[in-house]
Amino acid sequence: MLAAGVCAGLLSYVLSVFLISLYATTGAIAGALGVVGGMGAGRFGLLVADYGMPLLFLALVVPAALLVGRRTGVAGPLHGVMTGLAAAATHQAVGLLFGPPDVYELLIYPSLGLGGGLLGGARGWAVRSGEQAFRDTNRALAAARSARQVAAALGENLAGSGVVGLCLWARPGDGPVRLLSEWTPAGSSPTGGPLPDPSSWTAGWPRRPLRIPVSSLSPGERSILESRGVGSVLAVPLLSPGGGFRGLMTVFSRGRRGFSRSDLRAYAAAAGTAALVLENLRLVERARRAGVLEERQRLAHEIHDTLAQGFTSIVTNLEAAGGALERDRVALRHHLDQALGVARESLSEARRLVWALRPEPLEEASLPEALRRLVARWSSSSGVAAEVFVTGEPGSLPAEAEVALLRVAQEALANVRKHARAGRVAVTLSYIGGRAVLDVRDDGVGFDPAATSPGSGGDGFGLRSMRERLERAGGALSVESVPGEGTVLSAEVPNRAAEPVGKVR
Numbered sequence: 001m002l003a004a005g006v007c008a009g010l011l012s013y014v015l016s017v018f019l020i021s022l023y024a025t026t027g028a029i030a031g032a033l034g035v036v037g038g039m040g041a042g043r044f045g046l047l048v049a050d051y052g053m054p055l056l057f058l059a060l061v062v063p064a065a066l067l068v069g070r071r072t073g074v075a076g077p078l079h080g081v082m083t084g085l086a087a088a089a090t091h092q093a094v095g096l097l098f099g100p101p102d103v104y105e106l107l108i109y110p111s112l113g114l115g116g117g118l119l120g121g122a123r124g125w126a127v128r129s130g131e132q133a134f135r136d137t138n139r140a141l142a143a144a145r146s147a148r149q150v151a152a153a154l155g156e157n158l159a160g161s162g163v164v165g166l167c168l169w170a171r172p173g174d175g176p177v178r179l180l181s182e183w184t185p186a187g188s189s190p191t192g193g194p195l196p197d198p199s200s201w202t203a204g205w206p207r208r209p210l211r212i213p214v215s216s217l218s219p220g221e222r223s224i225l226e227s228r229g230v231g232s233v234l235a236v237p238l239l240s241p242g243g244g245f246r247g248l249m250t251v252f253s254r255g256r257r258g259f260s261r262s263d264l265r266a267y268a269a270a271a272g273t274a275a276l277v278l279e280n281l282r283l284v285e286r287a288r289r290a291g292v293l294e295e296r297q298r299l300a301h302e303i304h305d306t307l308a309q310g311f312t313s314i315v316t317n318l319e320a321a322g323g324a325l326e327r328d329r330v331a332l333r334h335h336l337d338q339a340l341g342v343a344r345e346s347l348s349e350a351r352r353l354v355w356a357l358r359p360e361p362l363e364e365a366s367l368p369e370a371l372r373r374l375v376a377r378w379s380s381s382s383g384v385a386a387e388v389f390v391t392g393e394p395g396s397l398p399a400e401a402e403v404a405l406l407r408v409a410q411e412a413l414a415n416v417r418k419h420a421r422a423g424r425v426a427v428t429l430s431y432i433g434g435r436a437v438l439d440v441r442d443d444g445v446g447f448d449p450a451a452t453s454p455g456s457g458g459d460g461f462g463l464r465s466m467r468e469r470l471e472r473a474g475g476a477l478s479v480e481s482v483p484g485e486g487t488v489l490s491a492e493v494p495n496r497a498a499e500p501v502g503k504v505r
Contacts (some may be wrong), residue, residue, distance in 0.1 A: 004064040005086025005113075012087075013094045019052065054108055061087050061116035062123075068122020069320040080121015084113030133157050137270050141277050147180040150274055150281075154249065155183035158266055164188070164229050165252040168238070168278070169198055172246070180247070180278070196221050198235060198250050206248075209264045210235045211255055231256040234263070236271045240279035247278065260494045314339045338381050366400045368394055368429055371409055371438075375427050378413045386413075394433030401493040404473040405429070405438045408466045408491045412440040420444025420487065438491045446481045466491065 055244050065083045069076025088109040095101050141351030147168055155166040166389050168180040177197055201221065212233040215226045225233070230252040238247035249271055253259060368390045379386040397405075409427060416422050421442030428438045466489075467477045475493035 002083075002086050004068050005061075005083040005117075006090045008057070008060040008064040008083070008087035009090025010094065012053055012091055015056050016053040023190065032272055053170060054112055057087065057091060057109060058112045058116045061113055062120040065117040066089065066118025067120075068123065069089070069121035071124075076124045077121040078117055079115040080119070080124065081114055082117065082275050083121070084115070084117020085110065086113075087117075088113030134266060134269060136249070138273055141270070141273050144277055144283070147278060147281065147399040148183075150277055151181040151183040154267075154270060154274060158264070158270060159251070160253075162253045162255050162258045163251060164254055167195065167198075167250045167252075168274075169248040170246070170278070171199070171248070177248070191273065194224075196224060198233075198248055201233060201235065206237050208237070209262070209268050211257075211259050215256070215489045216357060225252070228252065229254055230256045234259045234267060236267045238271050238275040238278065240275045241272075247275065248272065291332075307430050312344050341377075342381075362399075362402055364408060365398065367405060370406055371429060374406070374409060375413070375425075378417070379425075382413075382417045384422055387426055389426065389428045392431075395431050395436070395495055397436055397493065397495060398473065400476065401436070401473040404469045404475060405436065407469055408477070408489075409438060409440060411466055416440070416442045416444060416487075419447070422486070434495045436493055436495065440489045441486065443486045446483045446485050446487055448483060449481055450477050 009139070014043065061084045065080030068079045068083050072079045091109050092101060095105065134157075137153055137157040140157060141150060144150045144153055151166055151168050154168075155163070161164060164184065166183045168182075169177045171177045173454065177199055179195065182195075201217060202422050212235060214222050214230055214232060217225065232253050232255060234251040234253070236249040236251070238249055240246075241278050249258070249267065251267060365373065368388070372388045374385045375388050378384075413425070415425075416425055420442045422442035424443050425437075426441045428437075428439040428441070463477070463479060470477050470491055470493065475491060477492075478490045480489065480490075481487035
């Protein structure tokens with residue numbers, strides 16, 4: 001503060017002396033060349049002393065006080081005045097070297113120092129406040145997790161005392177605008193009717209901040225805004241850098257000329273960050289919805305592969321038990337035991353689905369052993385002879401790949417039981433290099449893969465369910481079948497989840 005004032009006071013003298021010396025030198029050169037005209041150096045020096053030096057002094061005090069005001073913040077005006085007085089005192093002290101000061105100098109320089117210091121200090125404080133408000137706005141925007149918080153971050157940090165509200169609008173594509181959020185100062189609430197479409201105020205969609213007097217709007221729109229105490233509107237376009245989000249920010253002020261150029265600059269600067277935050281929120285919401293849909297699809301597959309098949313088996317066994325009720329108590333006991341066992345397994349799977357755990361067979365055994373148990377249980381309940389073969393050196397597969405192969409085997413066996421009318425089934429698990437292949441072969445009636453698919457006439461999952469499950473594990477599915485010659489279903493997965501094995505056929 002003191003250094004800035006001293007520098008301003010010294011520079012006013014230095015620059016004045018430089019101007020007088022420059023004028024004298026130029027005049028001497030012009031006289032030597034025979035050029036006549038202009039005032040004498042002495043008269044020019046008096047003019048500089050009387051008028052030029054005070055103007056230079058003021059021009060130097062204002063930026064010096066502004067610099068001090070930006071550094072000291074709220075105390076900027078006071079420190080600016082002190083800077084100006086220090087500059088005046090320095091100027092007067094240097095003037096004593098050239099003779100005693102007159103009354104004019106004793107009055108004019110303290111007055112200029114006081115006024116210039118106050119002006120510069122106040123301006124510096126305003127600039128400091130604007131910069132701080134912009135930083136606070138950016139911090140609040142970075143922490144925003146909803147459109148409402150974005151509007152609050154803008155309104156609470158940028159809105160002046162005359163602002164009565166702020167709204168954020170979105171315009172997806174060329175469709176109608178949609179109000180995202182509305183902010184009003186603390187202690188107040190929106191009054192009057194719903195806000196009209198802001199694109200009608202701006203004659204489309206503005207490309208830069210636009211000040212709109214309410215008096216220029218249509219009678220209906222003017223009535224709604226005036227009922228809210230609005231005298232003017234500032235419309236600021238919102239556009240994310242990638243162009244994914246397109247919207248508008250409208251700020252409402254009581255005054256008819258309620259927005260200065262600095263207001264326009266502040267809102268325009270914050271609009272880019274606000275648009276980016278709103279775009280990120282839109283993408284997060286889209287990802288959340290996609291995650292919900294994916295989880296629903298996963299659960300649908302899990303329920304189809306476990307509970308639905310389990311309940312189907314229970315129903316089949318109970319129907320068979322009902323048929324054996326009158327003629328064969330041994331068969332009755334067999335079907336009831338089968339139904340009870342499947343019911344218990346289905347209950348266990350339901351609990352595991354709730355907790356998103358792996359299938360119980362894979363919790364208790366390796367994939368080859370889990371397949372052997374699955375096939376043995378299926379053969380016992382269906383009455384169809386079935387065997388499991390394992391070739392190659394069993395390797396460690398990703399958990400998702402093991403679950404996919406087990407579920408594919410389960411679904412394939414269910415299809416054989418429902419559609420194939422087979423007498424024999426062979427299940428082969430082969431470990432070949434960096435991949436594992438599961439083949440399910442039956443000698444049933446077969447079908448035309450181009451015309452239909454097993455399971456498609458029932459619940460609609462069938463092969464589609466297997467394909468989608470294998471795709472998530474980076475695998476592939478193929479089906480070969482000829483009517484009357486049986487079916488071979490082949491599922492392939494990589495040993496590493498990130499290594500795709502080819503397209504689904």
